[in-house]
């Protein structure tokens with residue numbers, strides 16, 4: 504930490520600050536300039552008590568961090584890319600992974616039809632919400648455990664591992680019993696107790712970015728998963744809330760190279776929630792591939808016009824198959840498989 508002192512302090516006032524720095528476990532190094540004295544407090548900022556409280560001292564002008572607040576998710580901690588493996592599918596490796604399926608699990612026919620079609624087109628993970636975070640309590644809330652059972656059935660039929668949202672700590676054990684990857688939704692991205700519960704199941708965790716979440720906050724939310732002994736974390740950019748109305752959310756592709764630089768964890772793009780429009784999914788995917796995303800999470804429905812949630816952004820089965828073909832040269836150009 505760097506502590507800038509106010510000018511014209513007496514030696515006694517200065518000594519009190521230095522004593523406090525030492526008391527908190529740091530070694531102070533005093534640098535005297537012409538107009539100001541600056542103190543470098545040497546020590547691991549993440550292990551010692553915070554010096555930020557010094558901001559409240561009358562002798563102190565400002566306190567600045569030197570180290571980043573995230574540790575286990577950071578590239579410094581793990582210079583190589585980390586990968587997440589579930590039932591033989593590797594996310595974060597050379598293969599650009601496709602996770603596809605309906606926004607919500609609605610019925611056995613709807614799910615089976617979708618699962619078979621996306622598997623045939625080349626998806627290797629099946630998505631489907633059984634517990635849905637809906638803005639209104641009067642909207643379809645998901646089939647709950649019945650939906651999880653259908654997902655397990657679809658996995659059995661197609662061999663695709665499944666990703667589904669964990670909405671509440673109370674469901675952690677139950678959802679983990681069925682799911683291969685736990686999705687933490689945008690609305691829960693800073694629900695720290697939920698993140699801890701998800702981590703403790705030992706299942707891989709896909710952490711969406713919150714609607715108004717800074718990248719630093721997102722990285723720190725991910726830190727909760729790794730700090731709870733679960734190394735299988737993926738970040739998922741799904742758009743943030745802005746003033747724009749052409750799109751449901753503003754898909755922030757700039758997070759891809761930033762998260763890649765800051766963290767070793769894979770990054771996934773959700774172009775479906777990202778724009779809220781099926782007609783934008785292909786363009787968003789192309790951009791995401793070019794920028795280095797490791798996977799995409801995409802909504803597909805046999806009849807989007809009759810979907811019980813997010814109809815406007817879901818691709819039809821044919822639309823999805825077409826997209827898979829259209830993206831091939833982009834994936835190859837990005838040096839991925």
Ligand code: PEP
Nearest residue numbers: 606688689690711741776
């Ligand atoms: C979803 O994937 O259907 C979903 C609800 O996502 P998000 O949490 O990003 O809104």
Ligand code: MN
Nearest residue numbers: 606776802813
């Ligand atoms: Mn959705």
